[in-house]
Amino acid sequence: MVQKTKEYHKLPGSKKGFLIGKYTLWQGADHLLQVYSRVGVEEYKRFYFNDIQAVITRKTAVGKIQNIVMGCLVLIFILPAISLDGGWSLFYAIVPAAMFLLLLVGLFKGPTCETKLMTAVQTEKLHSLHRLKNTFKVMDRLGIQIQRTQGTLKREELDNISVRPMTNQGSYRQVQQRTFKKISRRHEKGRAHLGLFLLLLIGGVLVSLGFFFTHVILTIISSIASLGMGIFVIVALVKQHDSSMSGSLKAITWASLGFICINFAAGYVINIVFAMQNPGVVYNQWEMLKSMSLLSPWESPLKLSFDIFAICGALFLGIPGLFMLYRSDSGLKAEATETAVNYRKPAALRNTEPG
Amino acid sequence: MINSNTLGTCPSCGGLLRADVFPALYREFPTIRSGETLQMANEAGCFYHPRKKAVVPCSACGRFVCDLCDVALNGQHLCPACFEKGKTKRKIKNLENQRTCYDTIALMVATVSILIYWFTIITAPFVIYLTVRHWKSPTSIIPRTKIRFVLAFIIASLQIAGWIFVFSNLFLLSKS
Numbered sequence: 001m002v003q004k005t006k007e008y009h010k011l012p013g014s015k016k017g018f019l020i021g022k023y024t025l026w027q028g029a030d031h032l033l034q035v036y037s038r039v040g041v042e043e044y045k046r047f048y049f050n051d052i053q054a055v056i057t058r059k060t061a062v063g064k065i066q067n068i069v070m071g072c073l074v075l076i077f078i079l080p081a082i083s084l085d086g087g088w089s090l091f092y093a094i095v096p097a098a099m100f101l102l103l104l105v106g107l108f109k110g111p112t113c114e115t116k117l118m119t120a121v122q123t124e125k126l127h128s129l130h131r132l133k134n135t136f137k138v139m140d141r142l143g144i145q146i147q148r149t150q151g152t153l154k155r156e157e158l159d160n161i162s163v164r165p166m167t168n169q170g171s172y173r174q175v176q177q178r179t180f181k182k183i184s185r186r187h188e189k190g191r192a193h194l195g196l197f198l199l200l201l202i203g204g205v206l207v208s209l210g211f212f213f214t215h216v217i218l219t220i221i222s223s224i225a226s227l228g229m230g231i232f233v234i235v236a237l238v239k240q241h242d243s244s245m246s247g248s249l250k251a252i253t254w255a256s257l258g259f260i261c262i263n264f265a266a267g268y269v270i271n272i273v274f275a276m277q278n279p280g281v282v283y284n285q286w287e288m289l290k291s292m293s294l295l296s297p298w299e300s301p302l303k304l305s306f307d308i309f310a311i312c313g314a315l316f317l318g319i320p321g322l323f324m325l326y327r328s329d330s331g332l333k334a335e336a337t338e339t340a341v342n343y344r345k346p347a348a349l350r351n352t353e354p355g
Numbered sequence: 356m357i358n359s360n361t362l363g364t365c366p367s368c369g370g371l372l373r374a375d376v377f378p379a380l381y382r383e384f385p386t387i388r389s390g391e392t393l394q395m396a397n398e399a400g401c402f403y404h405p406r407k408k409a410v411v412p413c414s415a416c417g418r419f420v421c422d423l424c425d426v427a428l429n430g431q432h433l434c435p436a437c438f439e440k441g442k443t444k445r446k447i448k449n450l451e452n453q454r455t456c457y458d459t460i461a462l463m464v465a466t467v468s469i470l471i472y473w474f475t476i477i478t479a480p481f482v483i484y485l486t487v488r489h490w491k492s493p494t495s496i497i498p499r500t501k502i503r504f505v506l507a508f509i510i511a512s513l514q515i516a517g518w519i520f521v522f523s524n525l526f527l528l529s530k531s
Contacts, residue, residue: 006498007496007498008496008497008498010497024497026497031449033496033497035495035496035497037456037459037495039459039460039463040455040456040457040459040460040463041453041454041455041456042453042454042456042495042496042497043452043453044451044452044453044454044496045452046449050379051379052377052379053376053377053379053380054374054375054376054377054380055374055375056372056373056374056375057362057372057373057374057375058365058370058371058372059362059370059371059372118380119379120379120382120384132362135373136360136373139360139373139375140360142375143360143375146375146377147377150377150378150379151378152378153358153376153377153378153380153381157378157381158357158358158376
Protein backbone atom coordinates (compact mmCIF):
# COMPACT_ATOMS: atom_id res chain seq x y z
CA MET A 1 0.00 0.00 0.00
CA VAL A 2 1.33 3.44 -0.93
CA GLN A 3 1.60 5.66 2.13
CA LYS A 4 0.38 9.22 1.60
CA THR A 5 3.06 11.72 2.63
CA LYS A 6 2.07 14.92 4.38
CA GLU A 7 2.59 18.01 2.23
CA TYR A 8 2.87 20.39 5.19
CA HIS A 9 4.20 19.93 8.70
CA LYS A 10 3.03 22.15 11.54
CA LEU A 11 5.73 24.28 13.13
CA PRO A 12 5.56 25.14 16.86
CA GLY A 13 3.75 28.34 17.89
CA SER A 14 0.47 30.01 17.08
CA LYS A 15 -1.07 33.38 17.76
CA LYS A 16 -4.67 34.43 18.17
CA GLY A 17 -5.82 37.49 16.21
CA PHE A 18 -7.39 40.54 17.90
CA LEU A 19 -10.92 39.14 18.33
CA ILE A 20 -11.12 36.30 15.84
CA GLY A 21 -8.57 34.40 13.82
CA LYS A 22 -5.38 32.50 14.41
CA TYR A 23 -1.94 32.56 12.82
CA THR A 24 0.01 29.32 12.31
CA LEU A 25 3.16 28.40 10.42
CA TRP A 26 3.62 25.27 8.28
CA GLN A 27 6.69 23.82 6.62
CA GLY A 28 6.30 22.62 3.03
CA ALA A 29 8.77 20.88 0.72
CA ASP A 30 10.18 24.09 -0.74
CA HIS A 31 8.41 26.86 1.13
CA LEU A 32 7.10 28.15 4.42
CA LEU A 33 3.35 28.69 4.65
CA GLN A 34 1.79 31.24 6.98
CA VAL A 35 -1.90 30.52 7.55
CA TYR A 36 -4.37 33.02 8.97
CA SER A 37 -7.64 31.23 9.75
CA ARG A 38 -10.79 33.17 10.61
CA VAL A 39 -14.40 31.99 10.71
CA GLY A 40 -14.17 29.36 7.99
CA VAL A 41 -11.81 31.25 5.70
CA GLU A 42 -8.07 30.64 5.48
CA GLU A 43 -5.56 33.08 4.01
CA TYR A 44 -2.16 31.88 2.90
CA LYS A 45 1.25 33.49 2.44
CA ARG A 46 4.14 31.54 1.00
CA PHE A 47 7.84 32.22 1.53
CA TYR A 48 10.07 30.06 -0.67
CA PHE A 49 13.21 28.78 1.03
CA ASN A 50 15.21 29.89 -1.99
CA ASP A 51 14.09 33.52 -1.57
CA ILE A 52 14.52 33.97 2.19
CA GLN A 53 17.37 36.41 2.83
CA ALA A 54 17.15 36.66 6.62
CA VAL A 55 14.99 36.01 9.65
CA ILE A 56 15.39 38.53 12.45
CA THR A 57 14.12 37.80 15.96
CA ARG A 58 13.95 40.64 18.49
CA LYS A 59 13.22 40.01 22.15
CA THR A 60 10.35 42.20 23.40
CA ALA A 61 9.15 43.22 26.85
CA VAL A 62 5.47 42.44 26.15
CA GLY A 63 5.50 39.13 28.06
CA LYS A 64 7.23 40.70 31.06
CA ILE A 65 4.69 43.58 31.15
CA GLN A 66 1.79 41.12 30.85
CA ASN A 67 3.16 39.08 33.77
CA ILE A 68 3.71 42.18 35.94
CA VAL A 69 0.18 43.47 35.25
CA MET A 70 -1.27 40.03 35.97
CA GLY A 71 0.77 39.78 39.19
CA CYS A 72 -0.46 43.23 40.31
CA LEU A 73 -4.07 42.25 39.59
CA VAL A 74 -3.63 39.02 41.59
CA LEU A 75 -2.34 41.04 44.55
CA ILE A 76 -5.12 43.66 44.23
CA PHE A 77 -7.85 41.00 44.22
CA ILE A 78 -6.31 38.79 46.89
CA LEU A 79 -6.49 41.55 49.56
CA PRO A 80 -10.33 41.71 49.67
CA ALA A 81 -10.41 37.88 49.67
CA ILE A 82 -8.44 37.87 52.92
CA SER A 83 -10.24 40.80 54.55
CA LEU A 84 -13.85 39.88 53.62
CA ASP A 85 -16.11 37.03 54.81
CA GLY A 86 -18.85 34.97 53.19
CA GLY A 87 -19.73 34.83 49.47
CA TRP A 88 -17.65 37.85 48.48
CA SER A 89 -14.56 36.21 49.95
CA LEU A 90 -15.13 33.18 47.72
CA PHE A 91 -15.62 35.42 44.67
CA TYR A 92 -12.40 37.31 45.46
CA ALA A 93 -10.58 34.00 45.87
CA ILE A 94 -11.73 32.57 42.53
CA VAL A 95 -10.81 35.67 40.48
CA PRO A 96 -7.14 35.86 41.61
CA ALA A 97 -6.85 32.07 41.35
CA ALA A 98 -7.85 32.25 37.67
CA MET A 99 -5.46 35.17 37.15
CA PHE A 100 -2.69 33.28 38.91
CA LEU A 101 -3.22 30.37 36.52
CA LEU A 102 -2.90 32.76 33.57
CA LEU A 103 0.25 34.18 35.13
CA LEU A 104 1.71 30.68 35.46
CA VAL A 105 0.87 29.93 31.82
CA GLY A 106 2.59 33.20 30.80
CA LEU A 107 5.66 32.33 32.86
CA PHE A 108 5.78 28.82 31.40
CA LYS A 109 5.58 30.11 27.82
CA GLY A 110 8.62 32.29 28.47
CA PRO A 111 9.80 35.63 27.06
CA THR A 112 8.14 37.17 24.02
CA CYS A 113 9.69 38.29 20.75
CA GLU A 114 8.93 39.70 17.34
CA THR A 115 10.07 37.77 14.28
CA LYS A 116 10.44 39.23 10.81
CA LEU A 117 11.27 37.44 7.59
CA MET A 118 13.11 39.26 4.84
CA THR A 119 13.17 38.54 1.13
CA ALA A 120 14.44 40.73 -1.72
CA VAL A 121 11.05 42.43 -2.09
CA GLN A 122 9.29 42.20 1.28
CA THR A 123 9.70 42.17 5.05
CA GLU A 124 6.91 40.16 6.63
CA LYS A 125 6.09 39.64 10.29
CA LEU A 126 5.74 36.00 11.34
CA HIS A 127 2.90 36.40 13.83
CA SER A 128 2.97 32.85 15.21
CA LEU A 129 6.61 33.20 16.28
CA HIS A 130 6.03 35.51 19.25
CA ARG A 131 7.62 33.38 21.98
CA LEU A 132 11.39 32.99 22.07
CA LYS A 133 11.22 29.31 22.99
CA ASN A 134 9.15 28.42 19.91
CA THR A 135 11.07 30.78 17.62
CA PHE A 136 14.39 29.13 18.50
CA LYS A 137 12.93 25.68 17.87
CA VAL A 138 11.50 26.76 14.50
CA MET A 139 14.63 28.62 13.41
CA ASP A 140 16.92 25.73 14.30
CA ARG A 141 14.74 23.52 12.10
CA LEU A 142 14.20 26.01 9.26
CA GLY A 143 17.82 27.16 9.16
CA ILE A 144 18.92 23.65 8.14
CA GLN A 145 16.21 23.46 5.46
CA ILE A 146 17.05 26.89 4.00
CA GLN A 147 20.78 26.16 4.01
CA ARG A 148 20.07 22.88 2.22
CA THR A 149 18.35 24.91 -0.53
CA GLN A 150 20.66 27.95 -0.69
CA GLY A 151 23.96 26.69 0.70
CA THR A 152 25.85 28.31 3.55
CA LEU A 153 27.25 31.80 3.84
CA LYS A 154 31.01 32.20 3.58
CA ARG A 155 32.97 33.63 6.50
CA GLU A 156 33.92 36.82 4.62
CA GLU A 157 30.27 37.38 3.59
CA LEU A 158 29.26 37.12 7.24
CA ASP A 159 31.97 39.62 8.23
CA ASN A 160 30.74 41.97 5.49
CA ILE A 161 27.28 42.10 7.06
CA SER A 162 28.56 43.58 10.28
CA VAL A 163 30.77 46.10 8.43
CA ARG A 164 28.31 47.39 5.82
CA PRO A 165 24.80 46.10 6.32
CA MET A 166 23.16 48.30 3.66
CA THR A 167 25.26 47.65 0.55
CA ASN A 168 23.21 45.08 -1.34
CA GLN A 169 21.72 45.95 -4.72
CA GLY A 170 18.44 47.23 -3.35
CA SER A 171 20.00 49.67 -0.93
CA TYR A 172 19.39 52.88 -2.86
CA ARG A 173 15.89 51.79 -3.82
CA GLN A 174 15.10 50.79 -0.23
CA VAL A 175 16.37 54.10 1.16
CA GLN A 176 14.34 55.96 -1.47
CA GLN A 177 11.19 53.94 -0.66
CA ARG A 178 11.65 54.49 3.06
CA THR A 179 12.12 58.22 2.55
CA PHE A 180 9.02 58.32 0.34
CA LYS A 181 7.00 56.39 2.95
CA LYS A 182 8.10 58.77 5.69
CA ILE A 183 7.11 61.73 3.58
CA SER A 184 3.79 60.24 2.40
CA ARG A 185 2.62 59.24 5.92
CA ARG A 186 0.33 61.78 7.51
CA HIS A 187 1.70 63.82 10.37
CA GLU A 188 -0.64 63.77 13.37
CA LYS A 189 -0.27 66.31 16.14
CA GLY A 190 -2.02 64.11 18.70
CA ARG A 191 -4.44 66.62 20.20
CA ALA A 192 -7.10 63.92 20.63
CA HIS A 193 -4.49 61.72 22.33
CA LEU A 194 -3.55 64.57 24.64
CA GLY A 195 -7.22 65.03 25.57
CA LEU A 196 -7.65 61.31 26.16
CA PHE A 197 -4.62 60.91 28.43
CA LEU A 198 -5.45 64.09 30.37
CA LEU A 199 -9.02 62.88 30.89
CA LEU A 200 -7.69 59.49 32.03
CA LEU A 201 -5.55 61.21 34.64
CA ILE A 202 -8.44 63.49 35.74
CA GLY A 203 -10.71 60.43 35.98
CA GLY A 204 -8.11 58.63 38.12
CA VAL A 205 -7.78 61.64 40.45
CA LEU A 206 -11.59 61.99 40.78
CA VAL A 207 -11.96 58.30 41.68
CA SER A 208 -9.14 58.66 44.24
CA LEU A 209 -10.99 61.64 45.81
CA GLY A 210 -13.96 59.31 46.37
CA PHE A 211 -11.91 57.50 49.04
CA PHE A 212 -11.83 60.67 51.17
CA PHE A 213 -15.22 62.30 50.61
CA THR A 214 -18.40 61.58 48.64
CA HIS A 215 -20.62 64.07 46.87
CA VAL A 216 -23.02 64.00 43.94
CA ILE A 217 -21.01 66.70 42.09
CA LEU A 218 -17.97 64.43 42.15
CA THR A 219 -19.99 61.60 40.58
CA ILE A 220 -21.39 63.90 37.87
CA ILE A 221 -17.91 65.22 36.97
CA SER A 222 -16.58 61.63 36.90
CA SER A 223 -19.39 60.57 34.56
CA ILE A 224 -18.70 63.52 32.24
CA ALA A 225 -14.97 62.66 32.25
CA SER A 226 -15.80 59.01 31.38
CA LEU A 227 -18.03 60.12 28.53
CA GLY A 228 -15.25 62.43 27.30
CA MET A 229 -12.78 59.53 27.44
CA GLY A 230 -15.11 57.44 25.26
CA ILE A 231 -15.38 60.22 22.67
CA PHE A 232 -11.67 61.13 22.72
CA VAL A 233 -10.50 57.52 22.39
CA ILE A 234 -12.59 57.02 19.23
CA VAL A 235 -11.34 60.30 17.72
CA ALA A 236 -7.75 59.40 18.66
CA LEU A 237 -8.04 55.96 17.04
CA VAL A 238 -9.40 57.47 13.83
CA LYS A 239 -6.70 60.16 13.77
CA GLN A 240 -3.80 57.79 14.45
CA HIS A 241 -4.75 55.48 11.57
CA ASP A 242 -2.10 55.66 8.84
CA SER A 243 -0.32 58.46 10.66
CA SER A 244 3.36 58.82 11.49
CA MET A 245 2.75 58.20 15.23
CA SER A 246 4.93 55.66 17.00
CA GLY A 247 3.72 52.08 17.42
CA SER A 248 3.87 52.27 21.20
CA LEU A 249 1.61 55.34 21.26
CA LYS A 250 -0.85 53.61 18.95
CA ALA A 251 -0.76 50.52 21.17
CA ILE A 252 -1.41 52.51 24.35
CA THR A 253 -4.42 54.17 22.67
CA TRP A 254 -5.83 50.75 21.80
CA ALA A 255 -5.16 49.63 25.40
CA SER A 256 -7.06 52.74 26.59
CA LEU A 257 -10.03 51.68 24.46
CA GLY A 258 -9.95 48.25 26.15
CA PHE A 259 -9.73 49.86 29.59
CA ILE A 260 -12.61 52.26 28.88
CA CYS A 261 -14.81 49.42 27.59
CA ILE A 262 -14.11 47.30 30.70
CA ASN A 263 -14.70 50.36 32.89
CA PHE A 264 -18.09 51.05 31.25
CA ALA A 265 -19.10 47.37 31.58
CA ALA A 266 -18.00 47.23 35.24
CA GLY A 267 -19.85 50.50 36.00
CA TYR A 268 -22.98 49.03 34.46
CA VAL A 269 -22.65 45.88 36.62
CA ILE A 270 -22.25 48.04 39.76
CA ASN A 271 -25.39 49.99 38.82
CA ILE A 272 -27.37 46.77 38.41
CA VAL A 273 -26.10 45.36 41.73
CA PHE A 274 -26.91 48.66 43.49
CA ALA A 275 -30.39 48.72 41.96
CA MET A 276 -31.02 45.15 43.13
CA GLN A 277 -29.86 46.01 46.65
CA ASN A 278 -31.92 49.24 46.78
CA PRO A 279 -35.18 48.58 44.91
CA GLY A 280 -36.77 51.68 46.49
CA VAL A 281 -34.72 54.17 44.46
CA VAL A 282 -34.69 52.35 41.11
CA TYR A 283 -37.58 54.32 39.62
CA ASN A 284 -36.12 57.72 40.54
CA GLN A 285 -32.90 58.33 38.63
CA TRP A 286 -31.89 61.41 40.63
CA GLU A 287 -32.40 59.59 43.93
CA MET A 288 -30.42 56.64 42.64
CA LEU A 289 -27.56 58.90 41.52
CA LYS A 290 -27.53 60.62 44.91
CA SER A 291 -27.55 57.30 46.81
CA MET A 292 -24.78 55.89 44.62
CA SER A 293 -22.70 59.05 45.10
CA LEU A 294 -22.96 58.72 48.87
CA LEU A 295 -21.76 55.12 48.75
CA SER A 296 -18.15 55.08 49.93
CA PRO A 297 -15.72 52.50 48.50
CA TRP A 298 -14.96 51.45 52.10
CA GLU A 299 -18.60 50.33 52.52
CA SER A 300 -18.89 48.19 49.37
CA PRO A 301 -16.22 45.62 48.38
CA LEU A 302 -17.50 45.67 44.79
CA LYS A 303 -17.11 49.44 44.52
CA LEU A 304 -13.71 49.16 46.23
CA SER A 305 -12.41 46.73 43.57
CA PHE A 306 -13.93 48.81 40.77
CA ASP A 307 -12.27 51.98 42.09
CA ILE A 308 -8.88 50.26 42.53
CA PHE A 309 -9.09 49.00 38.93
CA ALA A 310 -10.15 52.44 37.64
CA ILE A 311 -7.29 54.22 39.44
CA CYS A 312 -4.66 51.66 38.34
CA GLY A 313 -5.87 51.71 34.71
CA ALA A 314 -6.09 55.50 34.53
CA LEU A 315 -2.62 56.04 35.97
CA PHE A 316 -0.91 53.15 34.12
CA LEU A 317 -2.27 54.43 30.80
CA GLY A 318 -2.48 58.20 31.36
CA ILE A 319 1.06 58.89 32.60
CA PRO A 320 2.96 56.73 30.04
CA GLY A 321 0.60 58.02 27.33
CA LEU A 322 1.45 61.65 28.04
CA PHE A 323 5.14 60.80 28.27
CA MET A 324 5.08 58.96 24.91
CA LEU A 325 3.14 61.78 23.30
CA TYR A 326 5.76 64.27 24.45
CA ARG A 327 8.59 62.05 23.18
CA SER A 328 6.82 61.34 19.89
CA ASP A 329 6.29 65.06 19.31
CA SER A 330 9.94 65.95 19.88
CA GLY A 331 11.06 62.87 17.88
CA LEU A 332 8.90 63.83 14.91
CA LYS A 333 10.36 67.31 14.81
CA ALA A 334 13.90 65.87 14.67
CA GLU A 335 12.88 63.28 12.04
CA ALA A 336 11.26 65.92 9.83
CA THR A 337 14.50 67.90 9.79
CA GLU A 338 16.53 64.75 9.01
CA THR A 339 14.17 63.66 6.20
CA ALA A 340 14.27 67.11 4.63
CA VAL A 341 18.08 67.00 4.60
CA ASN A 342 18.23 63.42 3.19
CA TYR A 343 15.63 64.07 0.52
CA ARG A 344 17.67 66.90 -0.94
CA LYS A 345 20.72 64.64 -1.44
CA PRO A 346 19.83 61.56 -3.53
CA ALA A 347 23.08 61.85 -5.49
CA ALA A 348 25.13 61.20 -2.38
CA LEU A 349 23.24 57.99 -1.79
CA ARG A 350 23.67 56.87 -5.39
CA ASN A 351 27.43 57.04 -4.92
CA THR A 352 27.30 54.32 -2.25
CA GLU A 353 25.88 51.76 -4.70
CA PRO A 354 28.33 49.06 -5.84
CA GLY A 355 29.31 49.23 -9.51
CA MET B 356 24.37 37.60 16.94
CA ILE B 357 24.44 36.80 13.18
CA ASN B 358 24.03 33.06 12.51
CA SER B 359 25.20 32.28 16.04
CA ASN B 360 21.81 30.74 17.04
CA THR B 361 21.79 32.85 20.22
CA LEU B 362 20.56 36.28 21.24
CA GLY B 363 23.05 39.11 20.99
CA THR B 364 22.95 42.85 21.59
CA CYS B 365 22.27 45.00 18.54
CA PRO B 366 25.08 47.58 18.20
CA SER B 367 22.59 50.11 16.82
CA CYS B 368 19.53 49.96 19.11
CA GLY B 369 20.83 47.89 22.02
CA GLY B 370 17.96 45.39 21.74
CA LEU B 371 18.45 41.64 22.03
CA LEU B 372 18.45 40.07 18.57
CA ARG B 373 18.97 36.80 16.81
CA ALA B 374 19.69 37.14 13.10
CA ASP B 375 19.68 34.19 10.73
CA VAL B 376 21.13 35.35 7.43
CA PHE B 377 21.20 33.27 4.25
CA PRO B 378 23.11 33.47 0.92
CA ALA B 379 20.04 34.90 -0.88
CA LEU B 380 21.02 38.26 0.67
CA TYR B 381 24.03 38.38 -1.67
CA ARG B 382 22.35 36.93 -4.74
CA GLU B 383 22.34 39.04 -7.89
CA PHE B 384 18.89 40.06 -9.12
CA PRO B 385 17.98 38.16 -12.35
CA THR B 386 18.30 40.26 -15.49
CA ILE B 387 15.08 41.16 -17.30
CA ARG B 388 14.33 38.65 -20.04
CA SER B 389 13.28 40.13 -23.37
CA GLY B 390 13.20 37.05 -25.65
CA GLU B 391 15.50 36.44 -28.59
CA THR B 392 14.36 37.61 -32.07
CA LEU B 393 14.06 35.06 -34.89
CA GLN B 394 17.27 34.85 -36.96
CA MET B 395 16.36 32.18 -39.53
CA ALA B 396 13.12 31.33 -41.37
CA ASN B 397 13.02 27.68 -40.23
CA GLU B 398 13.18 28.56 -36.50
CA ALA B 399 10.05 28.10 -34.39
CA GLY B 400 8.38 31.32 -33.25
CA CYS B 401 6.49 32.08 -30.04
CA PHE B 402 2.69 31.62 -30.15
CA TYR B 403 2.13 35.01 -28.58
CA HIS B 404 5.08 36.88 -30.13
CA PRO B 405 5.62 35.40 -33.64
CA ARG B 406 8.82 37.39 -34.11
CA LYS B 407 10.45 36.01 -30.98
CA LYS B 408 12.26 32.68 -30.87
CA ALA B 409 10.40 29.85 -29.08
CA VAL B 410 12.45 28.31 -26.28
CA VAL B 411 10.09 25.82 -24.61
CA PRO B 412 6.62 24.26 -25.14
CA CYS B 413 3.91 24.95 -22.52
CA SER B 414 3.60 21.94 -20.20
CA ALA B 415 -0.22 22.22 -20.19
CA CYS B 416 -1.29 23.14 -23.76
CA GLY B 417 1.89 22.47 -25.78
CA ARG B 418 2.05 25.94 -27.38
CA PHE B 419 5.55 27.19 -28.15
CA VAL B 420 6.53 30.12 -25.96
CA CYS B 421 9.46 32.53 -25.97
CA ASP B 422 11.66 33.46 -23.02
CA LEU B 423 9.39 36.41 -22.31
CA CYS B 424 6.18 34.35 -22.06
CA ASP B 425 7.64 31.35 -20.22
CA VAL B 426 6.35 31.08 -16.63
CA ALA B 427 8.42 28.53 -14.70
CA LEU B 428 6.47 27.11 -11.76
CA ASN B 429 6.95 23.92 -9.73
CA GLY B 430 9.35 22.51 -12.37
CA GLN B 431 6.83 23.15 -15.16
CA HIS B 432 6.86 25.71 -17.98
CA LEU B 433 3.49 27.37 -18.57
CA CYS B 434 2.26 29.89 -21.11
CA PRO B 435 0.51 33.04 -19.72
CA ALA B 436 -2.98 31.73 -20.69
CA CYS B 437 -2.54 28.39 -18.88
CA PHE B 438 -1.02 30.17 -15.89
CA GLU B 439 -4.04 32.51 -15.68
CA LYS B 440 -6.46 29.60 -16.17
CA GLY B 441 -4.70 27.62 -13.44
CA LYS B 442 -5.01 30.55 -11.09
CA THR B 443 -8.68 31.31 -11.71
CA LYS B 444 -9.78 27.65 -11.78
CA ARG B 445 -7.60 26.87 -8.74
CA LYS B 446 -5.70 24.13 -10.56
CA ILE B 447 -2.32 25.38 -9.37
CA LYS B 448 -2.25 24.88 -5.63
CA ASN B 449 0.75 27.12 -5.03
CA LEU B 450 -1.09 30.16 -6.40
CA GLU B 451 -4.05 29.89 -4.05
CA ASN B 452 -3.97 32.48 -1.31
CA GLN B 453 -7.43 31.94 0.17
CA ARG B 454 -9.78 29.03 0.76
CA THR B 455 -13.21 28.67 2.32
CA CYS B 456 -13.35 25.79 4.78
CA TYR B 457 -16.94 24.56 4.67
CA ASP B 458 -16.26 21.92 7.34
CA THR B 459 -15.38 24.64 9.89
CA ILE B 460 -18.42 26.70 8.88
CA ALA B 461 -20.72 23.65 9.22
CA LEU B 462 -19.38 22.76 12.66
CA MET B 463 -19.55 26.37 13.82
CA VAL B 464 -23.15 26.83 12.67
CA ALA B 465 -24.13 23.51 14.26
CA THR B 466 -22.59 24.35 17.66
CA VAL B 467 -23.23 28.10 17.95
CA SER B 468 -26.92 27.68 17.07
CA ILE B 469 -27.36 25.53 20.22
CA LEU B 470 -27.10 28.74 22.25
CA ILE B 471 -30.36 29.95 20.70
CA TYR B 472 -31.96 26.51 20.53
CA TRP B 473 -35.08 27.48 18.55
CA PHE B 474 -32.78 28.71 15.78
CA THR B 475 -31.67 25.11 15.14
CA ILE B 476 -34.91 24.45 13.25
CA ILE B 477 -33.35 26.42 10.37
CA THR B 478 -29.65 25.79 10.96
CA ALA B 479 -29.79 21.98 11.32
CA PRO B 480 -31.06 21.34 7.74
CA PHE B 481 -28.60 23.97 6.49
CA VAL B 482 -25.70 22.14 8.19
CA ILE B 483 -26.84 18.82 6.65
CA TYR B 484 -26.96 20.53 3.24
CA LEU B 485 -23.45 22.04 3.72
CA THR B 486 -22.04 18.66 4.76
CA VAL B 487 -23.52 16.74 1.83
CA ARG B 488 -22.88 19.48 -0.77
CA HIS B 489 -19.27 20.15 0.20
CA TRP B 490 -18.18 16.70 1.41
CA LYS B 491 -15.85 16.42 -1.58
CA SER B 492 -14.99 20.12 -1.95
CA PRO B 493 -11.38 20.99 -1.17
CA THR B 494 -11.06 22.20 2.41
CA SER B 495 -7.86 23.55 3.86
CA ILE B 496 -4.47 23.31 2.15
CA ILE B 497 -2.95 22.12 5.39
CA PRO B 498 -3.62 18.47 6.32
CA ARG B 499 -6.92 17.82 8.12
CA THR B 500 -9.47 15.02 8.38
CA LYS B 501 -13.24 15.08 7.77
CA ILE B 502 -13.92 15.05 11.52
CA ARG B 503 -15.51 18.52 11.48
CA PHE B 504 -18.00 17.47 8.81
CA VAL B 505 -18.77 14.25 10.73
CA LEU B 506 -19.30 16.09 14.01
CA ALA B 507 -21.43 18.79 12.35
CA PHE B 508 -23.55 16.10 10.68
CA ILE B 509 -24.07 14.21 13.98
CA ILE B 510 -25.00 17.40 15.89
CA ALA B 511 -27.40 18.55 13.14
CA SER B 512 -29.00 15.09 12.95
CA LEU B 513 -29.54 15.11 16.73
CA GLN B 514 -31.11 18.59 16.49
CA ILE B 515 -33.47 17.42 13.73
CA ALA B 516 -34.32 14.30 15.75
CA GLY B 517 -35.07 16.57 18.73
CA TRP B 518 -37.44 18.73 16.68
CA ILE B 519 -39.21 15.65 15.27
CA PHE B 520 -39.68 14.41 18.85
CA VAL B 521 -41.05 17.81 19.98
CA PHE B 522 -43.47 18.12 17.05
CA SER B 523 -44.69 14.52 17.33
CA ASN B 524 -45.37 15.04 21.05
CA LEU B 525 -47.26 18.28 20.30
CA PHE B 526 -49.26 16.48 17.63
CA LEU B 527 -50.14 13.63 20.01
CA LEU B 528 -51.09 16.10 22.75
CA SER B 529 -53.38 18.08 20.45
CA LYS B 530 -54.99 14.82 19.28
CA SER B 531 -55.64 13.56 22.80
